[in-house]
Amino acid sequence: MRLATYRHRNLRRCGIVDGDSVLPFPEGTELLDVVRTGSVPATGAAVSLAGVRLLPPIEPPSVRDFVTFEEHVEGVRRSVSGAAGVPGAWYDAPTFYFANPHAMIGAHDDVPVPPGSNVLDFELEVAAVIGREGRDLSPGQARDHIFGYTIFNDWSARDLQSREMQVGLGPCKGKDSATTLGPWLVTADELEPYRDADGFLRLALTAEVNGVEVGRDLLSNMGWPFEELVAYASRGTRVLPGDVLGSGTCGNGGCLAELWGLRGRQDPPPLKPGDTVTLTVEGVGTVSNTVVPGATPVPLPPARTRPRTRP
Template identity: 50%
Template sequence: MRIARRQTSDGPRLAALAGDDLVDLDTTADLTALLADDGALAEAAETALRLRRQVTPMAEAELLAPLQPATFRDFSTFYEHVNGISGGRVPPEFFEIPTFYFSNPYAITGPHADIAVPPGSTLFDFELEVGAVIGRPGRDLTVDEAGAHIAGFVIVNDFSARDTQFHEMRMGLGPAKGKDSATSLGTLFVTVDELAEHRSGLSYDLRMEVRVNDRLIGGDTLASMSWTFEALVAYAARGTEVRPGDLLGSGTCQNGCLAELWGRHGRDHLPPLAPGDVVTTTVTGLGETRNRIVPGPAAHPIVPWRTA
């Protein structure tokens, strides 16, 4: 199944993709609720596609993020990306644990939403990723068990205020505020079975590309991940639990962000994002994001109450 979420006069509605059309599901439940009820999403989609009561050309739909995740863990799994952004200094821990940080679920935006530059940022960036969506709850899972808990995948574009990020991480924490403003999710949530033909080893051979103003900036294949999504789920569930609707990002692919290219070629290689730029990401089988950058508000001053 390929599921989108569109805005209607009665509020958001899930729809199944059929060719170039979206067929509304006959339910007001969101994706997380349907995933939590085993089999409910497949039943609702199959019924909608059979009856075709409400059909909208996808090109005419106002598309929203396919889901609003309760949690978003963003990992780092592409070696070449880390090698580039670190100037060739990949820490040994990269191959010891699939590290992640918690990002802001309130920052989730639609695939075609305008993205405001975060207050005070002058080094605004994109990050091309794929996210796995959890379909059933689990705790302390093995890698072999974890695959059954993945319901499907979605494109993730994790917009980043690099100047804010680099500043805050000098404290040994983060990234946090640098990743706090916008994460665009792709047009489609695609179930695991739809990608079977693209299976490559323990990952998927899905072409990933990002463009700015229709100029190709970088690309990779999802099969370049050093850690599998099953490993990410198992690590996320260690000592805690994952729940339906949780989002786990792959991390940025090779050449999937400006900061990596700055690390390889220097800060003057490409300019940071600015109002008027349009960032487009595509991943084989998963659709796209296409977001226009717009001006953001000024940063209000914040000063400490006490100093050393």
């Protein structure tokens, strides 16, 4: 089943995607409630998908973005910090950072350039969406806690990111402005036929900029399957219905920065207003966003040197 949230005739609605149409749930239904309860309401008369604006399928309580593709780590590390290889700690556990749950945008929304950035990039990922609360889960238990999957594009201001991460804390405004989620939420059972003998989902991933393919990979090249990501995320805490867990960016051109690191130059160039990024995930769908000019940053002064006086 494919579940979408959309705007139609100035109303926010959600429903079941059926071919080129959507079958709406009763007015006022939120997809997060469907995820939380597992109960699918009755549907109304079909509405053409061509006549609606797709919104992010859910408004997630939290967003964890992992980094599970070795090839991506190798290329981006060289691009952002100049270091070669993959850090040994990467192999120990599936590392993640918390992303901004308030920055979700729809499958075809415009993406403003983050204020102050001149080096914008996309990141092709798949996200799992939690359906049941859990804590300290095993990977076997975690599979039953995944409600479904969607495409996740972690838009990244590489110049801001590179500077911020010199502090040693992680990404900040370099990852804060927009994340595409969509085009809809595909229930987990729909993707089971793609599971390989090692337990990974073998889905083809492609990335295009202005109609030119720049990246192609398989989701099954993740270092850990989603069940292990969920288990790790739940360690010592809770995962809740609607929580989003990104796979991390795929390799072989899943973002421009990886290619820059491998080629030693910004080829292809950073994204600019007018560029359109189209990401396709087998079994899930396609999202396509166009970059537009962003706001001018409100200037802030640098840190003041203080005397470090004590009371």
